[in-house]
Amino acid sequence: MFKLTWPGAGVEWCVRGVVAVCAELIPTVIVAALACGSSAALAQTPTTAPVPDRQGMQDRLAACAFCHGEQGEGDLDRRGGVYPRLAGQPAGYLEQQMRQFVADQRTGIPPVALMRNLLRDLSPDYTQKIAQFYQDETPTYPPLRKYDPVQLQLGRSLVDDGLPAKQVPACTSCHGANLEGRALTTAALAGQNERYLTVQLMHWLQGQRHSELHQHIARALTQQQIEAVSAYLSSLRPANTPEASK
Amino acid sequence: MTRFKSRRGWWWAALVGAVATGLAGTGAAALALAAPPPTPASTPASSQSGTLERGRYLTAIGDCAACHTQAGRPAFSGGRPLPTPYGVFYPPNLTPDRATGIGNWSEQDFYRALHDGIRPDGTYLYPAFPFPSFTHMTRADVDAIWAYLRSVPAVARPNTPNQLNWPYSTRGLMKIWRTLYFNPGPTQPDPKQSAAWNRGAYLVRGVAHCGACHSPRNRLGALIASNEFAGGTITIDGWRAPNISQNPQRGIGNWAAADVRDFLHTGHSQKGDAIGPMREVVQSGLQHLSPADLDAVVTYVKSVPSQPDIVGDAVTRFNLIMSPEGREHARKLYHTECAGCHGDDGRGKPPYPDLRGNPVVQSLDANDLILQILNGGFQATTAANPYPHSMPPFAERLNDDEIARIADYVRHSWGNNAPMVIPPQVAARR
Numbered sequence: 001m002f003k004l005t006w007p008g009a010g011v012e013w014c015v016r017g018v019v020a021v022c023a024e025l026i027p028t029v030i031v032a033a034l035a036c037g038s039s040a041a042l043a044q045t046p047t048t049a050p051v052p053d054r055q056g057m058q059d060r061l062a063a064c065a066f067c068h069g070e071q072g073e074g075d076l077d078r079r080g081g082v083y084p085r086l087a088g089q090p091a092g093y094l095e096q097q098m099r100q101f102v103a104d105q106r107t108g109i110p111p112v113a114l115m116r117n118l119l120r121d122l123s124p125d126y127t128q129k130i131a132q133f134y135q136d137e138t139p140t141y142p143p144l145r146k147y148d149p150v151q152l153q154l155g156r157s158l159v160d161d162g163l164p165a166k167q168v169p170a171c172t173s174c175h176g177a178n179l180e181g182r183a184l185t186t187a188a189l190a191g192q193n194e195r196y197l198t199v200q201l202m203h204w205l206q207g208q209r210h211s212e213l214h215q216h217i218a219r220a221l222t223q224q225q226i227e228a229v230s231a232y233l234s235s236l237r238p239a240n241t242p243e244a245s246k
Numbered sequence: 247m248t249r250f251k252s253r254r255g256w257w258w259a260a261l262v263g264a265v266a267t268g269l270a271g272t273g274a275a276a277l278a279l280a281a282p283p284p285t286p287a288s289t290p291a292s293s294q295s296g297t298l299e300r301g302r303y304l305t306a307i308g309d310c311a312a313c314h315t316q317a318g319r320p321a322f323s324g325g326r327p328l329p330t331p332y333g334v335f336y337p338p339n340l341t342p343d344r345a346t347g348i349g350n351w352s353e354q355d356f357y358r359a360l361h362d363g364i365r366p367d368g369t370y371l372y373p374a375f376p377f378p379s380f381t382h383m384t385r386a387d388v389d390a391i392w393a394y395l396r397s398v399p400a401v402a403r404p405n406t407p408n409q410l411n412w413p414y415s416t417r418g419l420m421k422i423w424r425t426l427y428f429n430p431g432p433t434q435p436d437p438k439q440s441a442a443w444n445r446g447a448y449l450v451r452g453v454a455h456c457g458a459c460h461s462p463r464n465r466l467g468a469l470i471a472s473n474e475f476a477g478g479t480i481t482i483d484g485w486r487a488p489n490i491s492q493n494p495q496r497g498i499g500n501w502a503a504a505d506v507r508d509f510l511h512t513g514h515s516q517k518g519d520a521i522g523p524m525r526e527v528v529q530s531g532l533q534h535l536s537p538a539d540l541d542a543v544v545t546y547v548k549s550v551p552s553q554p555d556i557v558g559d560a561v562t563r564f565n566l567i568m569s570p571e572g573r574e575h576a577r578k579l580y581h582t583e584c585a586g587c588h589g590d591d592g593r594g595k596p597p598y599p600d601l602r603g604n605p606v607v608q609s610l611d612a613n614d615l616i617l618q619i620l621n622g623g624f625q626a627t628t629a630a631n632p633y634p635h636s637m638p639p640f641a642e643r644l645n646d647d648e649i650a651r652i653a654d655y656v657r658h659s660w661g662n663n664a665p666m667v668i669p670p671q672v673a674a675r676r
Contacts, residue, residue, distance in 0.1 A: 052633050062587075063622050063636035066643065103318045114621060114639045120317075121525050123627045126634075 057133045071139035074193050081195040087137040089188050094131035096185045108208035155232025166220040180238050194234035201226045301394025308453040309531035313337045323401040333410030335374045343400040356392040370420035379455035382431035427468035446546025459487035462556050476553035485522030486613050488605040491553035500603045506544045513626025518604045521618050525626045533628040555610035566666040576655035592660040597635050601656050608664045615653050616675050646672040
């Protein structure tokens with residue numbers, strides 16, 4: 001359900017949100033269609049290999065685990081913690097992002113080039129299975145850091161209500177009331193890496209990720225507001241997920 | 247079997263000729279007037295659908311799409327930049343679009359392009375298009391490819407002009423190049439060899455044009471016939487194709503026929519995996535080889551005489567070795583970072599490959615080894631291995647010194663012996 005954040009503005013943002021999501025989907029659909037077209041050049045030999053089980057997937061994804069953790073828990077400690085938590089993300093969103101890396105629609109710092117090299121020759125079927133694997137994983141969350149209550153309060157108001165004066169919608173209006181993401185291609189934000197979230201907003205600001213809506217949001221917010229949003233989102237924990245003891 | 251004549255050392259003569267012709271400013275038009283060599287008549291195809299199917303098969307084995315398709319664009323619509331020492335080539339649109347593709351070509355035009363390297367307007371094709379390999383194909387096979395390309399969807403995409411450096415930008419100079427280096431086919435079978443060997447030679451040296459990447463080239467881009475399959479000089483996306491001769495140290499001399507077979511069919515063998523651009527070559531091409539053709543290719547490849555590596559980095563000129571303390575540090579790094587999959591003995595724990603006698607590990611030029619450690623990657627995704635395993639990228643985890651130490655350690659362990667790797671080589675490839 002969409003959360004209407006201010007009178008009269010909610011419907012408009014719902015519409016704009018849907019339009020923006022559709023606009024983001026178009027290149028993905030085109031790329032997917034082309035991928036199907038070109039791989040159809042020779043009839044695929046039917047495969048007899050069994051689909052790997054969870055352990056089998058974990059073994060195969062050693063390259064991913066290096067930065068994102070064996071269960072996709074993300075990385076908070078090593079190398080600045082810019083590697084996002086993949087566990088629990090909607091599979092559709094993960095698939096979309098993997099395709100965008102391959103199509104050079106996400107650019108910038110070196111890990112992005114590494115992602116392209118890793119993902120470029122995977123089949124659509126395997127890409128989907130990898131996305132599904134991470135969606136289904138439920139690793140523990142790291143213990144919460146000590147947050148500044150004032151910062152958290154600012155973050156909460158921005159996330160829940162947006163910034164109507166600057167036409168910034170609430171995060172909850174698209175990402176779900178509990179910020180758990182949505183089936184199609186909307187990311188889960190609750191419990192995501194704080195540093196990662198900040199870096200992504202910077203990427204939209206600098207045009208390294210492409211979304212008019214998010215670029216608008218990143219432009220409208222101050223550095224302090226971006227950090228507050230990232231801090232608040234990282235402090236949330238989806239219901240029924242275990243948390244490591246402190 | 248057509249024998250290429252070795253003409254090493256002649257590049258300078260061609261270069262002098264090229265410069266002289268360029269300065270005289272007269273060459274191009276006159277040179278383009280060369281009459282096309284006579285071509286044998288077409289053999290009638292048994293059935294149209296059979297021809298189409300064989301064309302589709304040969305187009306896959308030749309992996310035409312690799313160069314003639316840009317990432318994210320429709321198949322065969324061209325435009326993928328191909329950087330070379332001579333400038334950037336933009337392979338053209340091969341779809342049947344009349345205005346921008348080859349929709350206005352005839353079957354004869356197409357054969358002339360593949361067999362003679364001459365375009366319908368009479369101008370010369372550059373050897374970035376591997377016509378010196380395709381010239382070995384039979385008329386029937388070329389016609390089958392033509393039939394298949396006629397059947398793909400037409401895409402209107404205007405060709406991007408090549409951006410070549412002078413004097414290479416003067417297409418007419420190809421006349422001189424051709425006189426020096428081009429021997430038109432087709433290959434005659436060698437009666438002393440088996441039918442499988444001859445079929446393998448035909449595929450490897452013809453449509454699959456393995457030598458285009460795996461054979462060294464002289465300074466004018468011509469393949470050096472006397473060093474066939476000794477490893478490439480050009481790079482693709484930074485990767486350099488290794489020695490695939492029977493050299494037991496730098497090539498694949500200690501691979502069993504079954505290893506070569508596994509490698510070509512699945513992208514993975516216990517002796518080594520398809521990495522870099524080869525991953526794509528196996529995925530879209532070689533994995534589709536019919537069982538008989540696969541056996542033929544293996545038979546031929548296993549017969550290629552041993553060749554020394556002739557391409558090395560500057561560092562290979564110096565006989566450097568690591569100090570005992572440095573080596574102990576390197577051993578610990580290897581044990582922590584690599585032994586989990588490749589084993590302390592370097593044998594590899596299946597499905598992770600053996601590092602002993604592995605051409606990527608022991609190549610004179612450490613380029614591909616360094617790139618693989620930096621970037622990691624999945625094995626090829628093939629029908630036989632649809633859910634491949636992966637190697638992590640170490641670029642973010644280890645510094646130049648650590649990666650150089652590990653690379654050097656694997657090049658000097660378990661009987662391996664190859665030149666030292668130093669940190670600047672790693673830094674240059676990040």
